[in-house]
Amino acid sequence: MERFIRKYSIEKDFPLSRSFVWKVLGDNDRLNRFIGLFPVEFGKVENKQGGIFYRDAIAKVAGFVDILWKEYPFQWVKNEQYTFERIYEKGPFTKLVTTFEFLESMIYENGCKVSIKSEFTPRNLLGLAAIPLIGIKSMKNTIRYVDEQMLVANGTIEKIHYQKKTVGQVNLEELNRLETLLDEAPVNPDYRIKLHGLLRDGESNDVVKMNPYKVASEWGAEPLEVLRLFLYATKAGLLNLSWNLICPNCRVSKVEYTTLSKLKGQFHCDLCGIDYNADFGKYVELNFSVHPSIRKAYDQVFCVGGPMITPHVHMQRVIQKGNSFAFPLPDGFVKMRIRVLQANHIVTFDEWPEDKNIKGMAYTYEDNGWHRSGEQYNLKNDEMMISNESSSDIVVVMEKAEWNQEVVTAAWVTSLQEFRDLFSSEVLSPGQQVGIESVTILFSDLQGSTSLYESIGDADAYGQVRRHFEFLSHWISKNSGGVVKTIGDAVMAVFHLPEDALKAAIQIQEHVSEFNATVGDPIVLKLGLYSGPAIAVNSNDRLDYFGRTVNMAARVQGQSAGHDLVLSEDALQNEKMQAIIMGLERFEIISFKASLKGINDDVALIQLKKRVPGSLIVQNEEVSDI
Known part of the structure; x- marks a missing residue:
């Protein structure tokens, strides 16, 4: 069916900044729920011959039709573009490649033009017929999603309810009863009202694995006061807490425990292929979920590779062996590093060279690690050349070297007197x-x-x-x-x-x-x-x-x-x-x-x-x- 390959594109200008649209469309997990895709179960990280890893994925369409594919690493440059590729083993397509570009708008000052390009390879005539029903519809829904997020940002509408509460209704009687136990708690009453609304009206994924500091940012609230509210709400039975072990490299949760007593001293990251020691100060984070007596909610997964899952990564790119790529450097310096996924070879930059032309700022990757290249390149301003001279294809990321501070670590919360008293x-x-x-x-x-x-x-x-x-x-x-x-x-x-x-x-x-x-x-x-x-x-x-x-x-x-x-x-x-x-x-x-x-x-x-x-x-x- 190669001769039936179909390419489609859609674009639209928005009076929104590129950074705003990037956050909206880079959150693939939330986007996929909105455009009507189905929850996905992902397998462990596997490696294909040649070096690039993938995850086996399966989704059930209409509850009984299985679609199987291999999910390869997303590739992106922050605020500019990202691409994902899927190779299907079962379903209407054999391959899908989609690219999102975030361009400067020629219509709106400081606006953004969104360009979506998809390449569909159908498995058969049925797959060819499915392209407008599934593929093009998803592309149009993506543009509609940005339209609605713009209305939210402008205050025209309060929130988009893009997912029905398919996992059960809210027990308002129990919610109200348990809230009375907070009457004597030293918490901000305005934040109590916001928590009530979140537990009552929030989507399923919004009320599981809640980071109180992220919630505080969304509320425009004081982070420590929201954390205190969550602690007292947990003691009252409104919430449950969990401890998540975070990989220090990819910085994604790998293991979850309901109590510190079950915490293990070591854990394994299948993406990085390394065992790590649990560190209270960085790698053990506290999350909160709505208590099942109020409503049943599950963290349904729609994507594990999108840019917003690892927001500290400025750029991620596959570089085939023997090839080179000019990495665009981020605006303004923050301590950065380049890293090869799985091999975990790292180069850290405490500062960019004073010469902004950065001629000769190039690195070569070989099987034993990174080497500063002596070869001179005529690069644009703020670019770095990466050459892959190893024996296999590699995935390179450029990321912030500093750890994310907007999380509640075990070291932080266990030092609080209120936590020690309540728990x-x-x-x-x-x-x-x-x-x-x-x-x-x-x-x-x-x-x-x-x-x-x-x-x-x-x-x-x-x-x-x-x-x-x-x-x-x-x-x-x-x-x-x-x-x-x-x-x-x-x-x-x-x-x-x-x-x-x-x-x-x-x-x-x-x-x-x-x-x-x-x-x-x-x-x-x-x-x-x-x-x-x-x-x-x-x-x-x-x-x-x-x-x-x-x-x-x-x-x-x-x-x-x-x-x-x-x-x-x-x-x-x-x-x-x-x-x-x-x-x-x-x-x-x-x-x-x-x-x-x-x-x-x-x-x-x-x-x-x-x-x-x-x-x-x-x-x-x-x-x-x-």
Whole structure:
């Protein structure tokens, strides 16, 4: 049927930016649902002879007719074009190649012309007849999808309901009943209303594997407040939570667990062909789904290879052996890297060369990896030449090197006091340990606690110590931290961000005089913090942390003299930490070196000491504690 190959194209201008239309049509999973395609089941990654990988895919048309094909990697340049190719083993076609181009509009200023070109190879006369019924109809529906998304963007319509709730109706009675359990929760009532609307009216795929930060972006809401809402909603039974292991290369979820106790220390990515260690700080992410008692919803998959599945990728391209391709570089520099899929050979760029002509900026790929090419190329501005001199075809991506920060990682959420209070049973399995790339540990201690017990007696001293724990917990929680445990009269706390730990420590010392005004015998606090990698473990049925960072934090706290906090001088290398420290008015900054137990060399430290210990500022006037 090769002589029956049919080529069709359709195009339209929109008063929309290319970046906007790219996001709309690059989200193939959502697009395919709208244009009427069917859910797909994808197999594992396989390799054909010659090097390019594919996935076996199957879809049931009308619920009983199977269509089977091999899905090859999408190819794209962000905001410019993308192409996908399917080789069918069963169905009306033997091959389909479709290309989307995002061109500058000659009609609308700063607009976009969308051009869709499809090449159909029918299997037989029935396939030839199916082209207008399936193929051309899908192309027209794609243009209509952009039309409707434009109406949403302009505020003409609120939302497109492109998918019927085929998986069951919403149990409004149960939804309303469970929402009453949030009446006393410290959450934004406006966000509660938005969550109600999402759970009631959202499409099936919108209410499973929800990323609270992405939801916050769609709502125009504060991310941390939406996360808090989701945590309390989970405790109330409106939502379920799940932990997803994310591949550090392709950055796509590979394994999902309903509880941390089931989390494994290692996982495998079939696309990258590598085993990875689970890292709390990057590779373990928290998602939320609607509870089945409210409605049954499933994450139906329509596409696994579109550009929006891996939005950090600027360009993806198949380069056949012996061929070259000039990669267009993204506008404006962000730390980038080029990587060969599956082989995982990587070159990272901290900056582009100053010469914007970039003549000679070329790389050759061979079986053993990348090599800077000595050959000179007459390239356009902002292009890079990639040559494939290996023994097989390859798939090359140019992508952001930095990890996506708009996700809720396990390290982040498990450091929150509210999570630790609401989900105290969420711990790792006994004996399991998971690494965290960076965490900040804060230790506190009471100066002269022994004399406190001697002077006021055990019962009164113990009560005061307990109240001081509550005081510390308030400021730790207020700054997105969590109390890990108490040790005698000391507290160990954890923070995901070092600047949050610093702000908490400063506020504790600034407000301790207020606490002392409520007790008979004033307390003096000694604080220390330290940042670095750690190991998360299950200790006495709670999530605990061990390792050098924890030991260093304890030793750094030991250098505190009271009315102060001590931290590593390395903290000044963090711009946010430096800005906080340099902006302090009530604290004296003292640099010193100390010999810490178990550390060979002296350690450079910073002491932030209150200028007038035990004083308060009231309307810019300094007064002593009573």
